Amino acid sequence: RVLSSSSSPTLTQEEADEVVGKGSSLIDVNPPRGTRDFPPDDMRLRNWLFQNFREVSRILSFEEVDFPVLESEALFIRKAGEEITQQLYNFEDKGGRRVVLRPEITPSLARLVIKQGKSVSLPLKWFTIGQCWRYERMTRGRRREHYQWNMDIFGVSKVRGEAELIQAIVLLFERLGINSSDVGIRVSSRKVLQAVLQMYAIPENLFTQVCVIVDKLGKITREEIEKELLSLGVSIQAVNGIIEVLSLKSLSKLEEVLGSEEEAVSELKKLFSLAESYGYADWICFDASVVRGLAYYTGIVFEAFDREGKLRAICGGGRYDRLLSTFGSEDIPACGFGFGDAVIVELLKDKGLLPDLAHRVDDIVFPLDEVLDGTASRIASSLRKKGRSVDLVEDKRLKWVFKHAERIGASRLILVGNSEWERGAVRVKNLSTREEFEVKIDELV
Numbered sequence: 413r414v415l416s417s418s419s420s421p422t423l424t425q426e427e428a429d430e431v432v433g434k435g436s437s438l439i440d441v442n443p444p445r446g447t448r449d450f451p452p453d454d455m456r457l458r459n460w461l462f463q464n465f466r467e468v469s470r471i472l473s474f475e476e477v478d479f480p481v482l483e484s485e486a487l488f489i490r491k492a493g494e495e496i497t498q499q500l501y502n503f504e505d506k507g508g509r510r511v512v513l514r515p516e517i518t519p520s521l522a523r524l525v526i527k528q529g530k531s532v533s534l535p536l537k538w539f540t541i542g543q544c545w546r547y548e549r550m551t552r553g554r555r556r557e558h559y560q561w562n563m564d565i566f567g568v569s570k571v572r573g574e575a576e577l578i579q580a581i582v583l584l585f586e587r588l589g590i591n592s593s594d595v596g597i598r599v600s601s602r603k604v605l606q607a608v609l610q611m612y613a614i615p616e617n618l619f620t621q622v623c624v625i626v627d628k629l630g631k632i633t634r635e636e637i638e639k640e641l642l643s644l645g646v647s648i649q650a651v652n653g654i655i656e657v658l659s660l661k662s663l664s665k666l667e668e669v670l671g672s673e674e675e676a677v678s679e680l681k682k683l684f685s686l687a688e689s690y691g692y693a694d695w696i697c698f699d700a701s702v703v704r705g706l707a708y709y710t711g712i713v714f715e716a717f718d719r720e721g722k723l724r725a726i727c728g729g730g731r732y733d734r735l736l737s738t739f740g741s742e743d744i745p746a747c748g749f750g751f752g753d754a755v756i757v758e759l760l761k762d763k764g765l766l767p768d769l770a771h772r773v774d775d776i777v778f779p780l781d782e783v784l785d786g787t788a789s790r791i792a793s794s795l796r797k798k799g800r801s802v803d804l805v806e807d808k809r810l811k812w813v814f815k816h817a818e819r820i821g822a823s824r825l826i827l828v829g830n831s832e833w834e835r836g837a838v839r840v841k842n843l844s845t846r847e848e849f850e851v852k853i854d855e856l857v
């Protein structure tokens with residue numbers, strides 16, 4: 413049996429040939445449905461985006477954490493009918509455990525906070541960038557994986573937490589060249605809906621399901637929303653009241669409806685006041701229709717959107733003060749957001765803001781004669797030890813080498829030739845000034 417690296421028996425060569433068919437059709441070279449490869453150009457763009465995520469996280473003094481993509485299914489079993497829990501990429505592993513490829517990261521963050529218990533001092537501010545999965549019938553041909561930047565704060569109960577997170581989002585956009593005329597951030601609070609449900613004496617235990625339904629406002633018809641709410645036992649008066657309040661776009665109107673003593677109102681006013689102090693007030697707007705689709709949000713919620721209205725939400729988040737108790741632990745106030753890697757790239761494309769990230773190297777070293785291949789290796793090695801990126805080329809015509817140098821944006825072309833080498837030197841061509849000169853090897857830096 414052919415042993416794989418994990419020394420568990422895999423296919424014999426004959427079995428492998430049967431699978432592929434000796435000399436017959438090629439295997440399917442595409443990645444699994446709904447997933448992506450990242451060839452060099454795409455990987456450079458992804459690294460550039462993730463480097464900006466990381467830099468903003470550092471600037472906000474967040475610490476990086478990471479988790480397995482594979483999690484226990486139990487972490488994501490929720491009864492509120494969210495799309496995310498109805499599309500779990502779940503399966504039973506060989507040990508009979510129910511596991512999932514995680515659909516989001518917040519539950520893993522909560523799990524680690526609980527696990528670390530008293531050993532973590534609050535507040536804690538963690539960030540991570542990780543791949544998330546869903547299993548959706550490919551009828552809609554949507555992706556099954558994306559990468560998400562998450563920033564979360566545990567231990568801050570005031571809206572200072574949300575204000576910090578929104579600044580991170582604004583800083584990220586500004587770093588990418590996006591401004592507040594391109595993108596806005598809608599802000600509301602689930603306490604708005606909570607207050608409305610109380611006005612209509614709707615039982616608290618329906619709150620989460622109502623949130624998940626009204627999150628679909630704008631995505632499904634008002635009739636469908638009404639139907640789903642009525643099926644929960646919400647009266648038609650309450651349905652109309654809910655939709656009326658959720659269509660408010662003015663905080664002062666909300667205050668007229670709910671009163672200034674209502675927590676939803678005072679918290680939102682505080683957040684908008686902090687936004688002025690942070691200097692990002694022009695980015696945010698109150699919009700009562702924002703509830704976000706995750707069951708566990710309990711307070712302020714927000715989402716960034718492109719003002720042309722062409723794209724899905726760019727990122728979103730909110731407060732989730734009672735997530736830990738759903739895992740049987742003491743609650744710790746928390747807030748966070750998720751920022752996916754797909755919509756932002758569509759927005760950058762639309763705005764002509766994709767950066768030029770061609771492959772770049774410092775030097776190309778090329779022996780003009782194959783007997784100098786050892787010398788060329790020594791020169792390349794010496795430059796690399798000094799931290800220069802070097803592309804060591806051989807078996808190519810000089811014409812190709814010049815084209816290659818242009819293509820990868822090399823700064824210098826270092827030609828190793830017999831005559832120069834006899835003088836202990838090499839020929840250096842500066843590819844930006846086109847200057848060419850001979851350099852003694854021990855002076856080459």
Ligand SMILES: OCc1cccc(Br)n1
Pocket residue numbers: 496515516544545546555556557558
């Ligand atoms: O935002 C929902 C979601 C979750 C996991 C994977 C993908 Br693609 N999308």
